[in-house]
Amino acid sequence: MSRRITVRGRAGSSGGSDHSSDTPILEKPELQQVIRRTEDAREALIGTLVYTLAGRVSETCEADVHALQYRNGGKVLRLRRKGDKVTDFPLPPRVLTLFDVVLDGRTHGPLLLDAEGRRLDRFDVDRLLTRLGKRAGVLPGRDLTPHVLRACRLTHMHDDGVDLDEIREYADHQNVATTLLYVRRRDDGTKRAAHAQAAVPLYDHLIDRWIP
Numbered sequence: 001m002s003r004r005i006t007v008r009g010r011a012g013s014s015g016g017s018d019h020s021s022d023t024p025i026l027e028k029p030e031l032q033q034v035i036r037r038t039e040d041a042r043e044a045l046i047g048t049l050v051y052t053l054a055g056r057v058s059e060t061c062e063a064d065v066h067a068l069q070y071r072n073g074g075k076v077l078r079l080r081r082k083g084d085k086v087t088d089f090p091l092p093p094r095v096l097t098l099f100d101v102v103l104d105g106r107t108h109g110p111l112l113l114d115a116e117g118r119r120l121d122r123f124d125v126d127r128l129l130t131r132l133g134k135r136a137g138v139l140p141g142r143d144l145t146p147h148v149l150r151a152c153r154l155t156h157m158h159d160d161g162v163d164l165d166e167i168r169e170y171a172d173h174q175n176v177a178t179t180l181l182y183v184r185r186r187d188d189g190t191k192r193a194a195h196a197q198a199a200v201p202l203y204d205h206l207i208d209r210w211i212p
Helices: 028-036 041-052 057-061 093-103 122-136 146-159 164-171 176-198 200-206
Strands: 006-008 022-024 068-071 074-080 086-090
Touching: 022 146, 028 041, 028 122, 028 146, 041 057, 041 093, 041 122, 041 146, 057 074, 057 122, 068 086, 122 146, 146 164, 146 176, 164 176, 176 200
Parallel strands: none
Antiparallel strands: 006 022, 068 074, 074 086
C-alpha cells in the first residue's frame, strides 16, 4: 500500500484544514504496477510519457508527429509551452521504442491518437489513467490523474537527490516555492524521521536490558 504522503494540489494554497486539493503520491512499485497493467503499447506509452515528462499533458497532446526531432545526435520531443516557449525534451530510448510501435510508420498528423484515431486530448488522458489506476488497484477512492503522475515524478526526483533548482527548472516553475508544494510534505516527514533517529544514541545502550 502507498504511504499517506501528499502534496498540495494548487499552487498558492495555504493554511486551513481542507485537504481536498491534496495530491496523493504513488511509490515506485505502485507505478510499476500501473504500467504492468497496461493492455497495449499505446496505454504504456501514455503512462510512461506522462510520468517521464512530469505531466505535461496538454502540451504533448497538442504536438504533432514532427515534434519528434533529431537534435545533437539524439531524438527529442519538442514541445511548445507557456508564453510560446519551445523546449526540447530528450527521450529515453525505451520510450522512443514505444513511440515507434505506436506510430507504426506514421509520419504526419497528431503525435498521440485515441482508440478511434482522433487527436488525444487531456480529458482522454485523464480517463485512460483513471482506468489504469483502478486496474492496478492503486489509490482506492481516488483517481490516477496526470497531476498525480507529475507530483510523483517531481517527488521521486527529490527522493533521488536531484537538486531542487533542477527540479524547478524541469517542472517549468518560475518560483522554487511552487516546486516545494510537490516535495515539501514528504521532505518534512523524512526530516522528522531523521531527527527522531538522531535521539537514539543518547539512550540506546541504556534500554538494551529491556529488549530481548
